[in-house]
Amino acid sequence: MSAIALASLGQDAEDFSDDDGSIALGPSDAFVSSPAVQEIADRALAYLDAGYAVHFSGPAGSGKTTLAFHVAAQLGRPSILLHGDHEFGSSDLIGRESGYRRSRVVDNYISSVVKLQEEGRALWTDNRITTACRLGHTIIYDEFNRSKPEANNPFLSILSEGVLNVPGLHGRGEGYIKVHPHFRAIFTSNPVEYAGVYRAQDALLDRMITLYFDHYDRDTEVAIAAKKGGVDQARAEKVVDFVRLCRRQGSDPHYPTLRASIAIARVLAARGGEASVSNPVFRWACRDILGRGSQNSAKPAEFTADVVDELLLQFELEALERAQRMHAQGPANHSVHF
Numbered sequence: 001m002s003a004i005a006l007a008s009l010g011q012d013a014e015d016f017s018d019d020d021g022s023i024a025l026g027p028s029d030a031f032v033s034s035p036a037v038q039e040i041a042d043r044a045l046a047y048l049d050a051g052y053a054v055h056f057s058g059p060a061g062s063g064k065t066t067l068a069f070h071v072a073a074q075l076g077r078p079s080i081l082l083h084g085d086h087e088f089g090s091s092d093l094i095g096r097e098s099g100y101r102r103s104r105v106v107d108n109y110i111s112s113v114v115k116l117q118e119e120g121r122a123l124w125t126d127n128r129i130t131t132a133c134r135l136g137h138t139i140i141y142d143e144f145n146r147s148k149p150e151a152n153n154p155f156l157s158i159l160s161e162g163v164l165n166v167p168g169l170h171g172r173g174e175g176y177i178k179v180h181p182h183f184r185a186i187f188t189s190n191p192v193e194y195a196g197v198y199r200a201q202d203a204l205l206d207r208m209i210t211l212y213f214d215h216y217d218r219d220t221e222v223a224i225a226a227k228k229g230g231v232d233q234a235r236a237e238k239v240v241d242f243v244r245l246c247r248r249q250g251s252d253p254h255y256p257t258l259r260a261s262i263a264i265a266r267v268l269a270a271r272g273g274e275a276s277v278s279n280p281v282f283r284w285a286c287r288d289i290l291g292r293g294s295q296n297s298a299k300p301a302e303f304t305a306d307v308v309d310e311l312l313l314q315f316e317l318e319a320l321e322r323a324q325r326m327h328a329q330g331p332a333n334h335s336v337h338f
């Protein structure tokens with residue numbers, strides 16, 4: 001077994017890879033479990049325990065993949081990770097012929113007689129879905145709608161009949177594989193994204209239970225920004241509140257995401273200083289991380305550096321007014337949030 005670096009994917013589960021390409025996921029200290037996170041995890045686990053596949057559908061950065069890893073870790077089975085890809089064909093998922101093996105038996109037990117026996121056999125290499133179905137692994141299929149719908153067809157019979165049809169093995173007594181009772185599948189997709197994605201077949205969606213994600217509540221976002229960004233609660237609150245203000249003010253209700261809060265928090269943690277307009281590090285981090293990107297960027301064009309500056313000023317003014325109001329009300333009421 002060798003450790004693989006899913007950390008680079010930002011995942012929150014300890015993991016080790018095995019020879020069959022599976023990974024053993026375990027609990028991670030970096031995972032934040034607020035009531036909101038726990039509630040959706042519990043629902044997903046209930047459906048998985050009942051034998052259903054689940055599908056996390058939601059905008060970018062809403063925590064779908066992280067939760068998929070967390071839930072898969074709870075199942076306690078080896079997991080196999082797939083990323084949707086428009087170049088996938090069914091054979092990339094279920095397997096393919098991988099050559100031909102010829103064996104020759106020379107029987108010269110009686111030295112004057114040589115008996116030759118030849119046998120040819122096409123070799124088959126299982127791919128990840130077949131392995132998972134045979135061994136009862138958990139499949140995490142991230143952004144499955146980036147694969148062409150026909151590539152995902154094997155899931156239709158897996159999820160409804162518990163059978164994997166492997167045409168390449170027909171005629172060898174193994175054309176159909178009975179799916180292991182512990183096999184489970186967790187799908188994720190982003191319905192907001194339209195570039196490079198396919199519309200998932202209704203038949204496939206009908207065979208899974210879809211849980212719709214939105215951005216987490218403020219407290220959950222603050223907890224994640226603090227943990228992932230490595231800043232204290234007060235700075236995480238200011239960063240998240242500013243990012244949420246931008247989300248409300250912009251034309252795209254899904255931009256900026258929690259990833260922006262984590263990134264700004266990380267810069268603050270690395271360079272120090274407060275999440276305040278008076279701190280140049282915070283100002284330029286907000287401009288660069290939230291501001292307008294290239295033409296192909298996911299960032300909406302309206303977030304120019306000037307707009308980010310204006311929003312920062314508005315944010316500071318609102319914070320000041322709130323502090324003054326609280327001061328006027330006395331020490332009893334300190335629970336007002338944005």
Ligand SMILES: Nc1ncnc2c1ncn2[C@@H]1O[C@H](COP(=O)(O)OP(=O)(O)OP(=O)(O)O)[C@@H](O)[C@H]1O
Nearest residue numbers: 010030031032059060061062063064065066190224
């Ligand atoms: N419960 C959590 N605990 C700790 N970190 C989290 C949690 N949920 C989300 N995050 C962090 O928030 C960021 C976005 O989460 P994630 O990648 O899971 O979102 P996503 O919805 O899968 O996004 P995309 O659709 O863009 O792939 C990541 O850095 C992730 O580590």
